[in-house]
Amino acid sequence: MPRFYLDAPLASGHALSLPESLARHVQVLRMQPGEAITLFNGLGGEYAATVTAMGKRNVDVEVGGHDPADRESPLQTVLLQAVSAAERMDYTVQKATELGVSRIVPVYSQYCQQRLSGERAEKRLAHWRAVAAAACEQSGRTRVPQIDPVAPLADALAELPQLDLRLLMSPVGAVPFRSLADRAGSLAMLVGPEGGLSSAEEQLAIAAGFTPLVLGPRILRTETAGPALLALAQARWGDG
CATH class of the missing domain: 3.40.1280.10 (SPOUT methyltransferase, trefoil knot domain)
Known part of the structure; x- marks a missing residue:
């Protein structure tokens, strides 16, 4: 599943439009509404998300559940x-x-x-x-x-x-x-x-x-x- 870093607050149940650079990346992958991606903002864990709309310049997603995955080294x-x-x-x-x-x-x-x-x-x-x-x-x-x-x-x-x-x-x-x-x-x-x-x-x-x-x-x-x-x-x- 594609993973993307988003330097913005994330919360389950919220809808948001991806920044233009990130939206272009999703468009290059030819993703369609209903397809799943993973978002993380560097504050810990990651979020499931679903593409809800694809425009010429915008991509909208709905943020789903939070996974507290921690893959950081103890060192x-x-x-x-x-x-x-x-x-x-x-x-x-x-x-x-x-x-x-x-x-x-x-x-x-x-x-x-x-x-x-x-x-x-x-x-x-x-x-x-x-x-x-x-x-x-x-x-x-x-x-x-x-x-x-x-x-x-x-x-x-x-x-x-x-x-x-x-x-x-x-x-x-x-x-x-x-x-x-x-x-x-x-x-x-x-x-x-x-x-x-x-x-x-x-x-x-x-x-x-x-x-x-x-x-x-x-x-x-x-x-x-x-x-x-x-x-x-x-x-x-x-x-x-």
Whole structure:
């Protein structure tokens, strides 16, 4: 059954018109009145809904019963991801969302190839949030991960909440994944850009409590590293 994220209040028995972008999606699927969809708004659970009318630009639905389904991981995860090229950053956001990330903090570091400001930065943030919402629709998540505005690395490190583990992906890291604690309820992961973090930035992260980590003898691409570590973390401490 098609699932759609709707950033609006939902309640059983209410009738509503879908926003234009969402209505277009339903129309592309050639759905007809009487067909069923699932709606969720990120506040927990999901709602059955029925298409009641299809117009050229509008789609009306009636909201049905609420299912308190909870498919979120018990592991709280924060991914600090240095901003990478458009398609690579989209991949990271999409796959990290599918793997249950709780929060993504995009950061600027010395070797970032992309730097955005003003309206461009706002549009890119809105795009990342849309990518995450779409990944939740596909993967069955009922809560959309928080994605912060881009911040300088030093600021993001200073504002990071208390977590059980802080891990820094580093090709020269001294600690293998298997040596980490057997139990953890929360962790932060820091991944550098295409050119990696500078030595000064790695030392800044270490001073902030991050442990350098390697996942094997091969160097992972920036868009691969975060999802790879998330998959391992979920298997060991989360719901994997």
